[in-house]
Amino acid sequence: MQINRRRALALLGLGAAAPTAAQAAARYVGEVAFKHGVASGDPLADRVILWTRITPADPTAGEIAYTWTLNPIDRRAGGAKSGQGVTGPDRDWTVKVDVAGLDAARAYSFEFKANGATSPMGRTATLPKGPTKDVVLAVASCSLYPNGYFNAYEAIAKLPRVDAVLHLGDYIYEYGGAGTYGMDSAVAAERPHDPPREILSLADYRVRHAQYKSDPQLQAAHARAPWIVVWDDHETANDSYSTGAQNHQPQTEGDWNERKARAIKAYYEWMPIREPADGGAAINRSFSFGDLMSLFMLETRLTARDQQLRYDRDLPEGADQAAVDAFRVKLTDPGRKMMGQVQEAWLAEGLKRSAAAGQVWQVLGNEVLMANIPVASLKTAFGEARTAEILAKESESARKRLGQIERLAALDLPYGLDMWDGYPADRERVYDAIKASGGHAIVLAGDSHAFWANELHDKGARRVAVEFGTTGVTSPGGGDTVKSFSLGDLYAQSAKEVVFCDQAAKGFVLLTLSREEAKAELMAVSTIVSRTFETRVLKTFRVKPEAAGVSALIEA
Helix, strand or coil, rough: CCCCHHHHHHHHHHHHCCHHHHHHHHHCHHHHHCCCCCCECCCCCCCCEEEEECECCCCCCCCEEEEEEEEECCCCCCCEEEEEEEHHHHHHCEEEEEECCCCCCCCEEEEEEEEEECCCEEEEECCCCCCCEEEEEECCCCCCCCCCCCCCHHHHHCCCCCEEECCCCCCCCCCCCCCCCCCCCCCEEEEECCCCCCCCEEEEEHHHHHHHHHCCCHHHHHCCCEEEEEECCCCCCCCCCCEHHHCCCCCHHCCCCHHHHHHHHHHHHHHCCCCCCCCCCCCCCEEEECEEEEEEECCHHHHHHCCCCCHHHCCCCCCCCCHHHHHHHCCCCCCCCCCCCCHHHHHHHHHHHHHHHHCCCCECCCCCCCCEEEEEHHHHHHHHHHHHHHHHHCCCHHHHHHHHHHHHHHHCCCCCCCCCCHCCHHHHHHHHHHHCCCCEEEEEECCCCCCEEEEEEEECCCEEEEEEEEECCCCCCHHCCCCCCCCCHHHHHCCCCCCECCCCCCEEEEEEEEEEEEEEEEEECCCCCCCCCCCEEEEEEEECCEECCEECCECC
16 A cells, blocks of 8 residues: 555644645545444554544545544543544545554553544553563454354453453454355354455455454454454465465466455554555564563464465375375475565564563464474274274264374374474474574464464474464364364374363463463353353463473463
């Protein structure tokens, strides 16, 4: 998106030069509403992004003028900010203000006004500087609108304390229409995707973002605290990589780079993120929480990722040993990358700087699982007789899935080729950067629709970090398909790095960091098909900083 000086000033909330009479007359002054709530994001010690969307009653409206105010919640003298700007159809009437000159570690309320309408009030806060006792983060991912109610977002909104919400991707999904992903849910009839087709155009992506942000539970979570977000694949298309996606067919859906650009434009319009100066896809960025931790948000989809290997394409059923050996050579190719050299160097330098500054924790906000998770064998875990009983009880689709799992387990191959397991050489480079920093690393992951607590080891079997994977807000996991036994228990039993896994629960991770330890509470909601629900702590794990990295996970 090209941004001229006038537009840049408007987006920063600084206003533009006084408009001419003709310009003022062209502005829309009719009825408007704030139908999509408010949000804030990318907090720093002295600034934060404020966001809203102004919906004109007339869909052909032009530019709309707005004002915003931000006030300290503590009511101490000083610190209030206000401003004005203009938005319009060129950015779908969304508003993004980067408010600077704020006090560190201070909470604020904010709201917008336009044409006589006032937005809901939001709450935000800046990051701390200097000595910091603790930090509380909610970690979420994978919210499939038709598949259930966003009860996990409501649970986040009701937390007694949350300093920031990290969203690790799949904030929206691109599917749509009868029979598509999530449309077999008990509540799908009242929550079908809009538009009712796979989204391709800029208008499609905008409408889909608008639908998700119309949800009151999601609005409540956005209004509760600042968000720090990255995209995963479904913000563009399933299993995306730098030059394509599994769910993109150039013959019928056009040029991938053009689709990607449309999706990114809509994402920047609708999300409370500080955009890269060039408007590109390099949204890797870091956040410093006083002397306690640094957070590094990684971009592993659109800037550098090589195409995923696929078992159905690269190692079809019936492949001989030569084909298996060739597959392993491809898999372990040192040139295969998730992030690329520029981002790898940025991460390595940031990790070193954080540890050298005395920050206790280095947290990686990362989209997909980093642990080494081989495909688990039912026969090895349960024996032939029990496996036969399990298969007899399962549906045809589940039996087919389990049969594929057994074939790959016999070959000792990875569980997920779209995860870091599909890029093991690049993962080792990340581990090298963590070790070189001398810090204490925690990896956060989404994407898998399951809870995970993992201990990460380099190829020399040295523990390098721990990983907490958050389940989906609503997206279905393996436990929604396989019913006769616990897939999570199978992986915890079979994979050396997996301490705990739950493939059925929905919810989020609540991560509390102090100088002495990091505590991860796996927060599960009781249902996603009723608006009446309960939230419980499914499991709690602790990890402590050690002289050479981090401790083993300690179950509370």
